[in-house]
Amino acid sequence: MGKPCITGCSAIEIDYEKRIFKVNGKIVKEGDIITIDGTTGYVYLGEVPTIEPELSGELYELLTWADELKRLGVRANADTPEAAEFARKMGAQGIGLCRTERMFNEPDRLPIVVKMILADNERERREALEKLLPLQKKDFMAILKAMEGYPVTIRLLDPPLHEFLPRYEDLLNEVIELEISGNTKELEEKKKILNRVKVLSEVNPMLGHRGVRVGISYPEIYEMQIRAICEATAELLKQGVKVKPQIMVPQVGIANELKKVREIFERVKREVEESYNINLPIKYGTMIEVVRACLTAKEIAKFVDFFSFGTNDLTQATFSFSREDAENKFLPLYLNIGILKSNPFSTLDTEGVGRLMEMAVKEGREANKDLEIGICGEHGGDPLSIEFCDKIGLDYVSASPYRIPIARLAAAQSIIKKKKIKLTGF
Numbered sequence: 001m002g003k004p005c006i007t008g009c010s011a012i013e014i015d016y017e018k019r020i021f022k023v024n025g026k027i028v029k030e031g032d033i034i035t036i037d038g039t040t041g042y043v044y045l046g047e048v049p050t051i052e053p054e055l056s057g058e059l060y061e062l063l064t065w066a067d068e069l070k071r072l073g074v075r076a077n078a079d080t081p082e083a084a085e086f087a088r089k090m091g092a093q094g095i096g097l098c099r100t101e102r103m104f105n106e107p108d109r110l111p112i113v114v115k116m117i118l119a120d121n122e123r124e125r126r127e128a129l130e131k132l133l134p135l136q137k138k139d140f141m142a143i144l145k146a147m148e149g150y151p152v153t154i155r156l157l158d159p160p161l162h163e164f165l166p167r168y169e170d171l172l173n174e175v176i177e178l179e180i181s182g183n184t185k186e187l188e189e190k191k192k193i194l195n196r197v198k199v200l201s202e203v204n205p206m207l208g209h210r211g212v213r214v215g216i217s218y219p220e221i222y223e224m225q226i227r228a229i230c231e232a233t234a235e236l237l238k239q240g241v242k243v244k245p246q247i248m249v250p251q252v253g254i255a256n257e258l259k260k261v262r263e264i265f266e267r268v269k270r271e272v273e274e275s276y277n278i279n280l281p282i283k284y285g286t287m288i289e290v291v292r293a294c295l296t297a298k299e300i301a302k303f304v305d306f307f308s309f310g311t312n313d314l315t316q317a318t319f320s321f322s323r324e325d326a327e328n329k330f331l332p333l334y335l336n337i338g339i340l341k342s343n344p345f346s347t348l349d350t351e352g353v354g355r356l357m358e359m360a361v362k363e364g365r366e367a368n369k370d371l372e373i374g375i376c377g378e379h380g381g382d383p384l385s386i387e388f389c390d391k392i393g394l395d396y397v398s399a400s401p402y403r404i405p406i407a408r409l410a411a412a413q414s415i416i417k418k419k420k421i422k423l424t425g426f
Contacts, residue, residue, distance in 0.1 A: 004036045004037065004038025004039075005036075005038060006036060006038065006041050006043065009043075011023055011024065023043075026045065028045065032045075033046055033047045034046070035047060035048040035050070052086065054089070055089075055090070055091075055405065059405065062409070063091060063405055063408050063409065065412070066408045066409050066411070066412035066413075067091070067408060067412070069412040069415050069416065070408065070411035070412040070414070070415055071390060071411070071414075071415055072386065072389065072390050072394065072395070072396055072397055072411040072414070073093050073094070073374075073395060073396030073397075074091065074092060074093055074396065074397060074398075074399070074404060074407045074408050074411060075092055075093055075094040075095055075096035075150075075151070075153075075374070075376075075396050075397070075398040075399075076088075076090070076092035076094075076095055076096065076398060076399065076400070076401050076404055077095070077096060077097040077098075077099075077376060077380070077398050077399065077400050077401075078092075078095050078097075078098060078143070078401060079098055079099050079102040079103070079143075080102075080143065081142040081143050081145070081146040083401055084143050084146040084147050084152075085146050086401050087401035087404060088146070088147065088150075090401055090402070090404035090405055091404050091405065091408055092147075092150075092401065092404050093150055093396070094147060094150035094151040094152060094153075094244070094396075095143070095147055095150070095151070095152040095153060095398070096153050096308065096374055096375075096376040096380065096396065096397070096398020097153060097155060097248075097308070097376035097398055098143060098152060098153060098154045098155060099155055099158070100136070100139075100154060100155060100156060100157055100225060101157055101158060101159050101163075103135075103136060103139045104132075104157070104164060105164070106135075108135070109132060109135050110164065112128050112131050112132050112135075113128075113132070113164050114164060114165060114193075115128045116128035116129055116132070116221075117161050117164060117165060117196065117200075118192060118193060118196050122218075122220060125218065125220055125221075126220050129220055129221065129224040130224075132224060133224050133227060133228055136224070136225060136228035137228040137231050137232045138232075139228075140154065140228055140229050140232035140233075140245075141232040141235060141236060144232060144233065144236055144241070144243040144245060145236060145241055145243070148241055148242055148243065149242050149244070150244060151244040151245075151246055151283075152243070152244065152245050152246065153246040153248050153285070153306075153308060153376070153398075154225075154229055154245060154246065154247055154248065155248045155249075155250055155287065156212075156215060156222050156225050156226070156247065156248065156249055156250065156261075157211075157214060157215065157221055157222070157225065157250075158210060158211050158250040158251065159210055160200065160202060160205050160208055160209050160210040160214070161200055161209075161214060162197055162200035162201055162202070162205070163205075165193060165196065165197050165200070166193065166197070167197075168194070168197045168198065168201060171190060171193060171194045171197060172194060174190050175187065175190050175191055175194055178190060206313075206316065206322065210250075210251055211249075211250035211251025211252070212249050212250060212251050212252050212257045212258075212261060213251065213257075215249070215261055216257060216260055216261070219264055222261060222264055223264050223268060226247060226264060226265050226268045226269070227268050227271075227272065229245055229247055229282065230268055230269050230272035230273075230280055230282065231272055231276075232245075233245050233280050233281075233282060234272055234273075234275075234276035234278050234280060235276075237278055237280075238276065238278065243281075244281065244283075245281075245282050245283070246282070246283040246284075246285060246305070246306060247265060247282060247283070247284050247285070248285050248286060248287055248306075248308060249261050249284075249285070249286045249287070250286075250287045250289070250310070251287070251289065251290060251313075252286045252287065252288075252290065252293055252300065253290035253291075253292040253293050253296075254292070254296075255296060255299040255300045255302070255303060258286055258300060258303040258304060259303050262284060262303055265284055269282060283305040283306055283372075284303075284304055284305055285304045285305050285306035285307060285308060285372075286300065286304050286306075286307060286308070287307075287308050287309070287310040287376070288300075288307045288308065288309045288310065288314070288357075288360055289309070289310030289311070289312075289313040289314045289317070289377075290313075290314070290317060291314070291317050291318060291356060293360070294314075294356035294357065294359055294360040295356075295359070297359065297360035297361075297363040297364040297367075298363040298364065298366060298367040299367070300364070301363070301364040301365075301367040301368040301371050302367055302368065304368070304371070305370070305371070305372065306371065306372040306373065306374070307360065307361075307364055307371060307372075307373045307374070308373070308374045308375065308376045308398075309357055309360075309373075309374070309375040309376070309377060309394075310376060310377055311348060311353060311357075311375060311377030311378070311379045311380075311385075312345065312377040312378055312379075313377075314353055314356065314357075314377070315344050315345055315348075315349065315353050315377075318349070318352050318353050318356065319344060319349070319352070321344075323345050326345075327343070327345065331343060342384075345378065346378070346379075346382060347379065347382050347384050347385055348379045348382070348384070348385040348388050348389075350388050354388055354392070357392060358392050361373055361392050361393055361394070365393075372395050372396075373393070373394050373395055374394055374395055374396040374397065374398060375389055375394060375396075375397050375398065376398040378399075378400075380397040380398045380399040380403075380407065381397075381399030381400060381403030381404075381406055381407050382410075383406065383409075383410035383413065385397075386407060386410040386411055386414060387410065387413070387414040387417070390411065390414040390415070390418070391414070391418075397411070
């Protein structure tokens, strides 16, 4: 994550009720700025000037050697141009996962997203989406330009729509307060949002109305995002910028889901190509994060140019574990008493999740010999998981920008181990 952390600070006294902490007589309140040095363990009161970490000369040379040996490509999970530029400095060869929902949460567009969700019909939704289109297009142009010459995999909207709305309990309290105060105008608006949140709420959101299911229920949402990607690509190509966008559909478990979204993709792509008088080199693919997608990879591969394993969700689905519940409740015990050898959310479970991946790789390539396959879950930065990905024939791994150097080294180590290379020439 690139976030410093200091543990074992016994001198600190935290008062959760007053939302303050004390250290050596100094009181720090919620909202006060502190600066953390994760290397020395020092904490400074106030804001201290910082610099971005860079690769040292020795490390740069070591990673250059690693790049000469490794087979796997190494990409980054990045959602902003700044993150993409930093990943490129770390040696990333593209973006393996760009999450579009992060862009929806920006302050200038969240109200538009809320308006779209609250719309009573398709016409109203499209009106809101028309306002989002230029904003998404601007986002995509910036991130594609930052990664010029390398592939950028953009995932279409994944989370359920209710995640963009306030919590039901918070809204209910606001409605009660407004009823008491008699503010009728604001009350009606809050009641409308409350009712929509109630309609959209789900018993199990992780397995509910999200990803491609939202895209098929409300095709105008995916249509807007696809158009924004196509127009961003067209404009950059006209400027002479070499871009390689890839559109990725999340949560697919049925080949016909991909077929349906592909129809939208092909139509919009054709319209933009005619409008700009240019051919768009955009690849179309899917995340493989649903167990059924692994089992039916042969059918799914017929509709796509690439697979990208979303191993965070695939691990949850395979184990029937909720990651948050597992890690906060029983997973530490399982590791402590030896039921599990490692945390499956950190290091790939090769016996379960790994077998599903092997099956999907084999059957996917039988149906589509040109199929590109990667991984974009958290495991993409774990050395043991990278070794397994190399073994089963993936084309690339994708990790957070700060884990790119580790991934490059691990990819080289996998080759050294497999071919028993002696490094006497370095």
